[in-house]
Amino acid sequence: xxxxxxxxxxxxxxxxxxIDENGEVISEIKxxxxxxxxxxxxxxxxxxxxxxxxxxxxAIATAGTVxxxxxGVNGSTGNLPEGYHTIDFQSLxxxxxxxENDANAAAWAEHIIGSSKGCQNSVMLTLGTxxxxxxxxxxxxxxxxxxxxGEMHFKMYPDKRxxxxxxxxxxxxxxxxxxxxxxxxxEISGNKEITTYDVIDGLKVGCPEMTKIFNTxxxxxxxxxxxLANIFDPDCFVLSGSMAQFVDVQKIEEVVNEEIVTSPTSxxxxxxxxxxxMIGAALLAIESxxx
Amino acid sequence: xxxxxxxxxxxxxxxxxxIDENGEVISEIKxxxxxxxxxxxxxxxxxxxxxxxxxxxxAIATAGTVxxxxxGVNGSTGNLPEGYHTIDFQSLxxxxxxxENDANAAAWAEHIIGSSKGCQNSVMLTLGTxxxxxxxxxxxxxxxxxxxxGEMHFKMYPDKRxxxxxxxxxxxxxxxxxxxxxxxxxEISGNKEITTYDVIDGLKVGCPEMTKIFNTxxxxxxxxxxxLANIFDPDCFVLSGSMAQFVDVQKIEEVVNEEIVTSPTSxxxxxxxxxxxMIGAALLAIESxxx
Numbered sequence: 001x002x003x004x005x006x007x008x009x010x011x012x013x014x015x016x017x018x019i020d021e022n023g024e025v026i027s028e029i030k031x032x033x034x035x036x037x038x039x040x041x042x043x044x045x046x047x048x049x050x051x052x053x054x055x056x057x058x059a060i061a062t063a064g065t066v067x068x069x070x071x072g073v074n075g076s077t078g079n080l081p082e083g084y085h086t087i088d089f090q091s092l093x094x095x096x097x098x099x100e101n102d103a104n105a106a107a108w109a110e111h112i113i114g115s116s117k118g119c120q121n122s123v124m125l126t127l128g129t130x131x132x133x134x135x136x137x138x139x140x141x142x143x144x145x146x147x148x149x150g151e152m153h154f155k156m157y158p159d160k161r162x163x164x165x166x167x168x169x170x171x172x173x174x175x176x177x178x179x180x181x182x183x184x185x186x187e188i189s190g191n192k193e194i195t196t197y198d199v200i201d202g203l204k205v206g207c208p209e210m211t212k213i214f215n216t217x218x219x220x221x222x223x224x225x226x227x228l229a230n231i232f233d234p235d236c237f238v239l240s241g242s243m244a245q246f247v248d249v250q251k252i253e254e255v256v257n258e259e260i261v262t263s264p265t266s267x268x269x270x271x272x273x274x275x276x277x278m279i280g281a282a283l284l285a286i287e288s289x290x291x
Numbered sequence: 292x293x294x295x296x297x298x299x300x301x302x303x304x305x306x307x308x309x310i311d312e313n314g315e316v317i318s319e320i321k322x323x324x325x326x327x328x329x330x331x332x333x334x335x336x337x338x339x340x341x342x343x344x345x346x347x348x349x350a351i352a353t354a355g356t357v358x359x360x361x362x363g364v365n366g367s368t369g370n371l372p373e374g375y376h377t378i379d380f381q382s383l384x385x386x387x388x389x390x391e392n393d394a395n396a397a398a399w400a401e402h403i404i405g406s407s408k409g410c411q412n413s414v415m416l417t418l419g420t421x422x423x424x425x426x427x428x429x430x431x432x433x434x435x436x437x438x439x440x441g442e443m444h445f446k447m448y449p450d451k452r453x454x455x456x457x458x459x460x461x462x463x464x465x466x467x468x469x470x471x472x473x474x475x476x477x478e479i480s481g482n483k484e485i486t487t488y489d490v491i492d493g494l495k496v497g498c499p500e501m502t503k504i505f506n507t508x509x510x511x512x513x514x515x516x517x518x519l520a521n522i523f524d525p526d527c528f529v530l531s532g533s534m535a536q537f538v539d540v541q542k543i544e545e546v547v548n549e550e551i552v553t554s555p556t557s558x559x560x561x562x563x564x565x566x567x568x569m570i571g572a573a574l575l576a577i578e579s580x581x582x
Contacts, residue, residue, distance in 0.1 A: 065553070074554065121436055133522075137428060144524025145412055148553030154518025156449050158466075158511055168517065168550040175449075220449050226459065227445025231426075231522070233435025259459040262356070262439030263365065 002289070005052040006059040006282040007045065008102060008275070010034065011079025014041070015275070016048045018055055019282035023113040025275060027052070038081050042092070049093050058097040059285035060089060061105040061277035065148045070098050070288070074146060078165075098285035102277040104141055104150060106270070107134020109280030110238045114272030119235035123228050124270070125152060126241035127221070130165060131173040131180075135232070141284075152176075154227065156220055175220035178243045184220075185213045200246055214246075222252050225267065226259045233262040240270030293580070296343040297350040297573040298336065299393060299566070301325065302370025305332070306566070307339045309346055310573035314404040316566060318343070329372050333383070340384050349388040350576035351380060352396040352568035356439045361389050361579070365437060369456075389576035395432055395441060396571030397563065398425020401529045403574050405563030410526035414519050415561065416443060417532035418512070421456060422464040422471075426523070432575075443467070445518065447511055466511035469534045475511075476504045491537055505537075513543050516558065517550045524553040531561030 001020050008015040014034050018027040032044050049058060064077030064084070073085045089097045100108070107116075107124035116122040120139055126132035133150040135142040143149050153164065153171035162183060164171040174180050178196050185194045189209060199217075202210025225237055237256075239247060253267035272279060292311050299306040305325050309318040323335050340349060355368030355375070364376045380388045391399070398407075398415035407413040411430050417423035424441040426433040434440050444455065444462035453474060455462040465471050469487050476485045480500060490508075493501025516528055528547075530538060544558035563570060 135522075137433060142428065144553065145526045145556075146524055146554040149522065149524040151521040151524075151552050153521040153552055154445065155514045156446070158447050158514040166552045168552075171521075172518075223446045223449040227463075227518075228522075230442040230444040230462075231424075231440065231519075233437055233440040233442075235436045261442050261444055261457045261459075262435065263437040265436075 002056045002286045004057040004059045004282040004285045005048060005055045006278040006285070007048060007061065008278045008281075009041070009060060009062040009080070010102065011063055014044050015278060017275070017278060018052055019059070019279055021283070021286045023109065023272075023279045023283055025279070029275065034080070036081060038083050038087065041081065041084070042087065045092055055095065057095050057285040057289050058093050059278070059281035060097065060099045061102040061281035062099055063102055065146070066099045066101045066104070067147045068143055070100060070284075072099060074148070096285065096289050098281070098288050100141075100281050100284050101134075101147070103132030104134040104143070105278070105280035105284065106132070106240060106272065106276040107136055107150075107238070107280065108141055108284055109272040109276040110240070110270050111136045111139070112283050113279065114238070114276065115268040115270055116236050116238045121232060121234040122236045122238060123232055123234050124238040124240060125176070127176060127178070127239060127243035127247070128241035129178050131177045132241070137232070152224070154224070156223065172220070172224045175217070176224055180220065181213070181217045181243070184217050188213045188216065203246075218247055218252070221247060222255050225252065225256050229256055229260045229265050230262055234265055236266040236268055238268055238270050240272075240276065244269055293347045293577045295348040295350045295573040295576045296339060296346045297569040297576070298339060298352065299569045299572075300332070300351060300353040300371070301393065302354055305335050306569060308566070308569060309343055310350070310570055312574070312577045314400065314563075314570045314574055316570070320566065325371070327372060329374050329378065332372065332375070333378065336383055346386065348386050348576040348580050349384050350569070350572035351388065351390045352393040352572035353390055354393055356437070357390045357392045357395070358438045359434055361391060361575075363390060365439070387576065387580050389572065389579050391432075391572050391575055392425075392438070393568040394423030395425040395434070396569070396575065397423070397531060397561070397567040398427055398441075398529070398571065399432055399575055400563040400567040400571030401531070401561050402427045402430070404570065405529070405567065406559040406561055407527050407529045412523060412525040413527045413529060414523055414525050415529040415531060416467070416516075418467060418469070418530060418534035418538070419532035420469050422468045423532070428523075443515070445515070447514065463511070463515045466508070467515055471511065472504075472508045472534070475508050479504045479507065494537075509538055509543070512538065513546050516543065516547050520547055520551045520556050521553055525556055527557040527559055529559055529561045531563075531567065535560055
């Protein structure tokens with residue numbers, strides 16, 4: 001059975017472990033804080049690789065847009081050190097080193113072993129601090145002309161209200177993310193100190209104001225999914241990430257199916273787990289080396 | 292050289308002509324008003340087919356969602372007579388009868404002989420009374436699970452302002468179409484009698500109010516394209532339809548490329564002409580019969 005050493009390189013943490021061709025995690029999961037320097041990141045990668053020689057490929061799920069050759073990232077990448085896009089990842093090993101964007105990799109894991117298994121066309125949304133997206137079309141990861149497809153930066157308003165992390169305004173991410181929930185809470189309550197925990201706790205005990213805030217946030221998610229459903233006519237949507245546990249998936253599916261012009265779709269929570277990025281990258285890396 | 296008899300069945304007119312495998316129109320273009328009954332539509336189809344026996348396939352570009360077998364439309368379809376989706380189109384001829392949605396067919400014509408030729412991934416928007424969409428991914432028409440993909444009914448606002456023809460609210464179509472321009476003009480001018488001609492004429496002579504209305508409309512188009520560019524990372528966008536002639540394509544491309552997180556894309560006017568739906572359907576029909 002083939003296996004890959006798989007890394008997940010995010011803005012705050014780097015994880016790595018060994019994953020087999022069935023998507024099973026078969027070694028201890030190591031965790032490090034993301035270093036502030038390129039050298040620090042390279043050291044973690046090198047140490048991981050030298051600790052795990054008995055693998056067939058090296059997989060890297062990473063923040064940032066991964067090119068269509070799956071060898072590196074395009075341009076600068078949010079919280080990762082400057083120059084990250086200049087790393088020659090393949091030079092770190094004589095085995096195949098295969099990169100994929102973390103949200104794309106997670107969408108692939110859901111497609112192969114998770115809740116979009118069997119769906120030819122699916123859209124995954126990771127609702128966390130930000131919003132990630134991964135699109136599977138005709139059973140393949142859709143990457144676009146330069147690897148950047150699946151960025152959930154479509155507009156919720158056309159008239160510049162909230163500045164998004166991407167530099168533009170009013171993207172889906174700025175409303176449907178955890179950060180978006182905080183901003184919605186600030187706007188509705190007038191309280192700058194309010195947290196997402198306040199909203200979730202208030203929702204649980206039936207507080208009318210917190211319920212209103214939550215529903216406004218969830219409605220933004222619903223309106224975004226309606227648009228994506230009409231554009232992609234997908235078999236299903238997968239919601240994952242730390243904020244997905246709070247949404248009412250059944251309600252979302254119901255409202256979406258009432259509003260779309262395409263045939264009914266399905267909305268599901270992800271089931272590939274917290275390490276879905278590493279799993280999906282490992283599965284892609286193993287697939288890429290063929291027989 | 293292979294050729295197809297190609298129909299374009301819309302809510303107000305039906306056209307037909309013969310088109311060869313290069314996408315050239317090689318016979319007179321016939322035009323009829325769309326009958327109010329199924330029988331009337333069938334008669335036009337039958338007459339066209341019996342007048343044009345020397346063809347290799349029958350192509351039909353039609354309003355409505357065409358199924359993935361390209362044999363008929365799913366469910367009821369706007370302005371066409373009730374029961375249109377029950378027509379057994381294949382029974383009309385012993386040659387292959389191949390249907391495609393009109394916007395999809397037009398996108399295919401642009402891809403093969405028009406302004407998105409050479410673009411692996413492209414999104415076409417037809418800006419007319421409504422807005423149509425056709426999506427080419429990896430050099431193939433993307434249809435989704437049931438043929439409905441490419442519906443440009445994603446939201447411009449999440450909070451129910453304008454009712455869209457689709458029954459939902461605030462879709463791109465309700466802002467970026469000719470009808471959308473009229474509604475924007477009514478809102479800004481407060482004049483219910485204002486027409487799109489008033490806006491276009493006023494724009495041409497530099498009237499500040501009409502220019503403001505036009506720019507608001509064009510900004511909705513820009514904001515929609517920004518979202519689609521981030522989602523699809525396409526090589527290009529093609530704008531066609533009767534309203535496309537009025538937009539400032541260069542300006543749109545410039546603003547879009549300033550705002551997107553993916554790599555720069557190109558925005559172009561369609562060049563496959565007014566009969567692009569019939570041409571695209573003919574090319575697809577001829578392709579479907581193979582050698």
